[in-house]
Amino acid sequence: MTENPGNAPLRQPEPAAGDPVAMAEADDALPKRTDPRTFVVQALQVVPRSILPLVAVGIAMRSDGVFGPLMIFGIVVAILAINMLFTFLRWWRQTYRVGESDIRLETGVLSRAARSVPYDRIQDVSLEQGFIPRLFGLTEVKFETGAGGSDEIKLAYLSNEEGARLRELVREMRDELDSPATSAPAQAAEEAIAAREEEAVPVLFAMGPKRLFVFGLFEFSLALVAFLGAAAQQFDFLLPFDIWDVKTWQGLLAGPGEQIAHLGLLGQVIGAVAAVVSLLVVGMLSGIVRTFMRDWDFRLERTSKGFRRRRGMFTRTDVVMPVHRVQAVQIATGVVRHRFGWKSLKLVSLAQDSGDSSHVVAPFAKAEELTPILKVSGFPLPPRGLEWHRTAASFRVVSALFAVVGYAALAVGAAVLALYLQDQRYSWLWVAALVLAGLSAFAAIRQLFLWRLERHALSPSHIYKRTGWLAPGYKIGDRVKLQSVTIARGPLGRLFGYVTLHLGLAGGHFAMGGLPRAEAEQLREALLASMVRTDFSRLVK
Amino acid sequence: MDERGQQTGMGNGINPRLDSFGDVDGQPLRQGHPNYPKAMRVQALLVATPILIGALVAEYLTPFPNFVIAGPIALILAGLVIFLPHRRYAARGYALSEDRLRVVRGIMFHTDTVVPFGRVQHIDVDRGPIERYYGLATLQLYTAGSHGDVVTLSGLSHEDALAMRETIRAHIKRESL
Numbered sequence: 269m270t271e272n273p274g275n276a277p278l279r280q281p282e283p284a285a286g287d288p289v290a291m292a293e294a295d296d297a298l299p300k301r302t303d304p305r306t307f308v309v310q311a312l313q314v315v316p317r318s319i320l321p322l323v324a325v326g327i328a329m330r331s332d333g334v335f336g337p338l339m340i341f342g343i344v345v346a347i348l349a350i351n352m353l354f355t356f357l358r359w360w361r362q363t364y365r366v367g368e369s370d371i372r373l374e375t376g377v378l379s380r381a382a383r384s385v386p387y388d389r390i391q392d393v394s395l396e397q398g399f400i401p402r403l404f405g406l407t408e409v410k411f412e413t414g415a416g417g418s419d420e421i422k423l424a425y426l427s428n429e430e431g432a433r434l435r436e437l438v439r440e441m442r443d444e445l446d447s448p449a450t451s452a453p454a455q456a457a458e459e460a461i462a463a464r465e466e467e468a469v470p471v472l473f474a475m476g477p478k479r480l481f482v483f484g485l486f487e488f489s490l491a492l493v494a495f496l497g498a499a500a501q502q503f504d505f506l507l508p509f510d511i512w513d514v515k516t517w518q519g520l521l522a523g524p525g526e527q528i529a530h531l532g533l534l535g536q537v538i539g540a541v542a543a544v545v546s547l548l549v550v551g552m553l554s555g556i557v558r559t560f561m562r563d564w565d566f567r568l569e570r571t572s573k574g575f576r577r578r579r580g581m582f583t584r585t586d587v588v589m590p591v592h593r594v595q596a597v598q599i600a601t602g603v604v605r606h607r608f609g610w611k612s613l614k615l616v617s618l619a620q621d622s623g624d625s626s627h628v629v630a631p632f633a634k635a636e637e638l639t640p641i642l643k644v645s646g647f648p649l650p651p652r653g654l655e656w657h658r659t660a661a662s663f664r665v666v667s668a669l670f671a672v673v674g675y676a677a678l679a680v681g682a683a684v685l686a687l688y689l690q691d692q693r694y695s696w697l698w699v700a701a702l703v704l705a706g707l708s709a710f711a712a713i714r715q716l717f718l719w720r721l722e723r724h725a726l727s728p729s730h731i732y733k734r735t736g737w738l739a740p741g742y743k744i745g746d747r748v749k750l751q752s753v754t755i756a757r758g759p760l761g762r763l764f765g766y767v768t769l770h771l772g773l774a775g776g777h778f779a780m781g782g783l784p785r786a787e788a789e790q791l792r793e794a795l796l797a798s799m800v801r802t803d804f805s806r807l808v809k
Numbered sequence: 810m811d812e813r814g815q816q817t818g819m820g821n822g823i824n825p826r827l828d829s830f831g832d833v834d835g836q837p838l839r840q841g842h843p844n845y846p847k848a849m850r851v852q853a854l855l856v857a858t859p860i861l862i863g864a865l866v867a868e869y870l871t872p873f874p875n876f877v878i879a880g881p882i883a884l885i886l887a888g889l890v891i892f893l894p895h896r897r898y899a900a901r902g903y904a905l906s907e908d909r910l911r912v913v914r915g916i917m918f919h920t921d922t923v924v925p926f927g928r929v930q931h932i933d934v935d936r937g938p939i940e941r942y943y944g945l946a947t948l949q950l951y952t953a954g955s956h957g958d959v960v961t962l963s964g965l966s967h968e969d970a971l972a973m974r975e976t977i978r979a980h981i982k983r984e985s986l
Contacts, residue, residue, distance in 0.1 A: 751952040752960065754922040762919070774953040796923055800908045803927040804953065
């Protein structure tokens with residue numbers, strides 16, 4: 269099945285006829301297509317994507333009297349049909365095979381691509397259910413190799429059962445490769461334990477609707493407002509009047525607007541307050557809706573295979589992160605939510621989350637809720653009595669000088685421009701100059717606080733970095749799970765005597781800036797000493 | 810260039826001026842092959858020539874007096890071709906110890922990287938046409954880290970690069986058994 273796979277006879281899934289699971293197992297050696305319903309789902313997904321071009325066609329022809337509505341209808345049908353045809357061909361020409369040592373995927377309508385992923389390179393298998401596939405009981409299976417991005421193998425879509433079966437199969441294959449010596453009884457015992465655990469796995473962290481609501485309030489977002497504004501600009505030709513023309517508005521508001529204008533200053537203030545309040549309400553609402561959709565029924569469990577995270581309302585994802593693949597953890601917060609004691613916890617892992625290199629295991633939690641998760645992940649909070657070191661004072665002075673001088677130069681520029689223009693319309697430039705001057709002072713104060721607060725420490729097993737001022741966070745790395753250590757020094761560091769320590773981390777980045785040189789060298793020595801004790805092959809197992 | 814070439818003429822000589830960042834387990838830094846600055850000079854020449862031609866064309870097309878454009882550019886390029894390769898060569902070094910490789914490079918932006926052999930995923934020995942002519946090779950160590958995932962060591966003699974590859978490979982094999 270290496271050449272011309274499209275012409276080889278392919279077995280269609282045969283429903284009924286005996287035990288379906290046994291049938292599927294027997295079929296594994298043969299190349300298979302994804303679930304036939306995939307075609308329906310993808311065709312349905314094509315429709316919303318085709319709407320914009322269709323609208324464009326419709327508008328382009330709107331003025332053309334020659335083309336009747338029938339013609340437009342014909343074009344619409346043709347576009348949809350072509351899309352459907354390609355969707356079908358793509359599905360028809362995509363096969364996968366579960367082999368003895370790897371998974372093979374062949375795709376492409378005209379140019380064919382064959383990809384093979386050996387089991388021992390698969391970090392994990394994750395399942396993702398979009399809204400439409402979920403209606404059909406289908407799921408997208410992703411094989412995470414740590415390569416990230418487009419290099420990952422995806423199978424869209426398989427039935428839920430097939431997805432779960434494949435996940436188990438890949439894990440078994442990988443474990444077999446890892447430990448060929450494991451005897452059958454031992455494996456059976458392990459499976460029995462796993463089965464028992466499946467029934468009652470400890471839930472490490474979960475979020476109910478109440479928590480989600482509070483979370484949503486903090487996820488305040490004006491993205492929707494911006495989107496509506498942008499949409500209004502894009503599609504203003506569809507509106508019956510020109511919304512960017514002030515006169516139109518004056519005309520429209522001639523009745524009530526006049527009255528508001530006559531109310532004087534008080535009325536204008538009330539109007540401004542109302543505008544701000546409505547903006548806030550829209551921002552909060554969109555934050556809450558987004559949070560509910562993304563994190564609905566968030567559950568983090570400790571299974572025998574590792575952390576298992578399930579979340580999502582319409583698109584439900586189910587990700588398992590093996591504990592030993594966690595490379596580092598990151599505790600973060602926001603300026604406002606920090607005042608209320610809310611934090612988030614991310615795991616930096618070899619396997620990649622969709623679109624993000626780290627796995628959020630607790631997006632909105634109190635400190636005491638994080639502690640057990642941290643303990644399970646093997647990245648405990650810094651113990652008492654650690655020696656915490658500050659960054660070099662010269663580094664903070666240089667950073668402060670650059671920020672202060674930079675903002676001050678911009679402020680002076682704005683002020684000079686305002687003086688030069690001498691125009692009432694440009695009086696906002698003075699405001700800009702004031703704001704920039706404020707930022708300049710703020711930058712200096714910020715560096716002072718960062719000098720006091722940003723610290724790092726080395727415990728016998730971990731390296732800790734405390735970051736931030738108004739939204740303080742932690743980054744915790746394992747001294748053994750580092751890949752390389754680099755000391756870097758730019759021209760400024762050379763002048764003022766500080767360096768940056770970069771720690772190579774699989775799936776992430778751990779850098780400590782502004783260290784005195786001697787200290788960076790000491791740190792490197794200590795880290796290297798713990799790194800060379802363990803080989804990489806023992807790290808990933 | 811010859812004066813410096815004499816100084817390091819032994820090939821892979823120990824570079825006493827270089828050690829800006831202290832030793833790692835007492836290993837002194839070694840310099841690349843003496844042919845390395847020559848190779849860098851040829852590379853610099855290949856970059857400089859089209860720029861110089863561009864400057865001369867600009868000179869010809871614009872009404873400025875002679876050599877207002879091409880003069881300074883030619884001077885800068887000459888500096889880059891004649892002096893810079895030796896400075897860069899002098900700033901680079903490496904140290905291979907029992908279980909790790911240290912690579913030091915950079916004049917303005919100085920970096921000093923250490924990779925334990927136990928973290929190397931795979932090893933490349935690359936040779937471009939210029940390197941081939943001078944009998945040089947580039948050793949590349951790949952790690953799983955996102956930052957500094959490739960550690961590049963240029964300017965080794967081909968035999969040295971192959972020998973280092975074998976050393977590191979033997980170490981990895983021993984460790985993962």
